[in-house]
Structure formats: C-alpha cells, structure tokens
Amino acid sequence: MRDDLGCAPRTIDAYGRGLTAYLVFCATHLIDPISAGRDDIALFVRDLTDRPSFRPRSVAEHGAPSFPRLSNATVQQRLTAVRLFYDFLVEEGLRISSPIGRGRYAPGGRAGVSRRGLMPRFTHLPWIPDDEAWDAILTVASREPIRNRTMLALAYDAALRREELCSLRTDDIDPARRTIRVRAETTKGRRERVVPYSAPGGELLRAYLAHRSTLSRARGPLFLSESPRNWAEPLTLWTWSKVIRRIALEAGEPRFSTHTLRHLCLTDLARAGWELHAIATFAGHRSPDTTLQYIHLSGRELAAKLASGMAQIHDWRIALLAATAAGSA
Known part of the structure; x- marks a missing residue:
C-alpha cells in the first residue's frame, strides 16, 4: 500500500x-x-x-x-x-x-495528566567539518577522478541529497544559466526545485561531460559507473556512499557522509545572512523547523542578539557613568 x-x-x-x-x-x-x-x-x-x-x-x-x-x-x-x-x-x-x-x-x-512521548526525542545538530577537517577532506578529494570531484562540487553547490545527486540526468543541467533542475520524483518531499551552481562547479562539470562522452554519448543519467562490471551504467547510491566513506576514512574524518555537504552548504547560507524562507526554498524543505537547525548551527541569530544586547548594556553603563560625572560637577 x-x-x-x-x-x-x-x-x-x-x-x-x-x-x-x-x-x-x-x-x-x-x-x-x-x-x-x-x-x-x-x-x-x-x-x-x-x-x-x-x-x-x-x-x-x-x-x-x-x-x-x-x-x-x-x-x-x-x-x-x-x-x-x-x-x-x-x-x-x-x-x-x-x-x-x-x-x-x-x-x-486520565484527564489532566501531563502527556509525554513514548520515548524522549533527541534533536542533535548535524555535524559539519571545521576548517581543519575541511582542508583534510579537500586534500583527499583533490586526488579523486573528475566524476567524483564534480559530484562533490555539485552536492555542496546545490545542497543535494544523495538520491538527488545520483539521479541527475543530462537534461537537468542548464549550463547557460548554471542551474540544476531537481526533479520531484527524486526528492524527499516530492517537490521540484531549480538551484544554481558556482562557476568553479561549472568548470568541473564541463570537464566531466567531456570525460563522460568517452563512456557514452547517449543522453540520460549524468553520472556513470566506470566499473568493468557495470560499465557506463547509472551510478548507484551505494557506490557513491562507498566513495564518500573511503574519502572520509582517508581524511581521518569518519563523520563525513554523503549528507555532510548539504549540511555544510545550508549552514554557510545561514552564515551569509540568507533569510529562513530563502534557505528553505533552496533546500526544498516543507517545514521551516527543518531549516531552523541550520540557522542555529550557524550561530547567526544568537550572535546578532548577543551583539545587540551587549550594545544596550554598554550604553546603559556609560550613561550611568555620565550621569554620575554630571552630578559630581
């Protein structure tokens, strides 16, 4: 059913x-x-x-x-x-x-009794690499074949889930506008969206498409397997997971996963000052509650509130000092 x-x-x-x-x-x-x-x-x-x-x-x-x-x-x-x-x-x-x-x-x-969950639900913020961990991941990733480097770039650029990334087709890419169409049937929420990718990502994609033409000239799945057993077949989710796992272990960052690049992209958007609804649209989230975790992870709102609160306290203390000085005069 x-x-x-x-x-x-x-x-x-x-x-x-x-x-x-x-x-x-x-x-x-x-x-x-x-x-x-x-x-x-x-x-x-x-x-x-x-x-x-x-x-x-x-x-x-x-x-x-x-x-x-x-x-x-x-x-x-x-x-x-x-x-x-x-x-x-x-x-x-x-x-x-x-x-x-x-x-x-x-x-x-019983009426009036406080209702609780069968199990307490723990909500953890997603792990994202710090600068040192990211450098280690990039060092390993730089030695990867062009297909894997292109997939890493697009996964971060467009905040793509694993299935969205592996299900991309050649006709989902619009090089003229540097956008990707994420089809509804490949998304978790069954909502289609169009997202941009960066100029460096476009360079990697151009190089990969030239390489892909040596595997197959047929339109269809964008990322193809180069394994002798599945030559030029669509790349599977499990193969991509194994690639990421190998990179994670070689970089010494076992928490790095296929979803980490999506987390990192959305957190960076929050750090850059994007509004909640814009991040939710970019990510394809149905509920803004899901998007809020990236705002919290970025610390943007907390930092702004802290700065605002400290400024008010600072002005208040200085005002008191000024009033004391005037009274003494």
Missing part, C-alpha cells in the same frame, strides 16, 4: 524492517500482535532501548563485549512503523483503538 501511495523505496524498506522487528518481538514473547495492549508496547520499547544494534554470529561463539545500542532516531522510526501498523488495523476494523498514539501517551489516559 505504501509503495502504491508513492512512498520512497528506502522509507518502505525502513518501515518493513521496523515492523519485522516488532513481529519478531511478539513471536519471541508469545504476544498476539493483533490484540497487543499498551503494556506490550511498553515492553517493546524497553527491548529496543536495552538491546545492542547488532549481534554478529561471533557473539554466540566467543561471547561479545558491549556493542553500540540503537540510536534514538532508529527507535523513533521503529515506533512509527508499529503505529502505522495499528492505524491500519483500526481502519480495517480489526481493532477498536490503537495501543500506540502518535508519539504521546498518558498512563491510564
């Missing part, structure tokens, strides 16, 4: 894995998922927060030390999948009500 409704394939995959985890949990604890209650949901939440994120085969054979636990975002995502499952059961008449609300729960449902 979600596929028919046009949800992104990776979203469907994530929901499927989340629902599978819940059904496995129910089978393990002899719980009927159709008739499960809030106490069973609470037990599932405890199971999610207490277990490791993965359990390799070697654990059973040799005994394993501690492993990283599921992240808060993963737990929230799995609860969303379970909530959608019970919403479906209610709609189909298999249940009267859902045992899991939309992230809110009050014990016993």
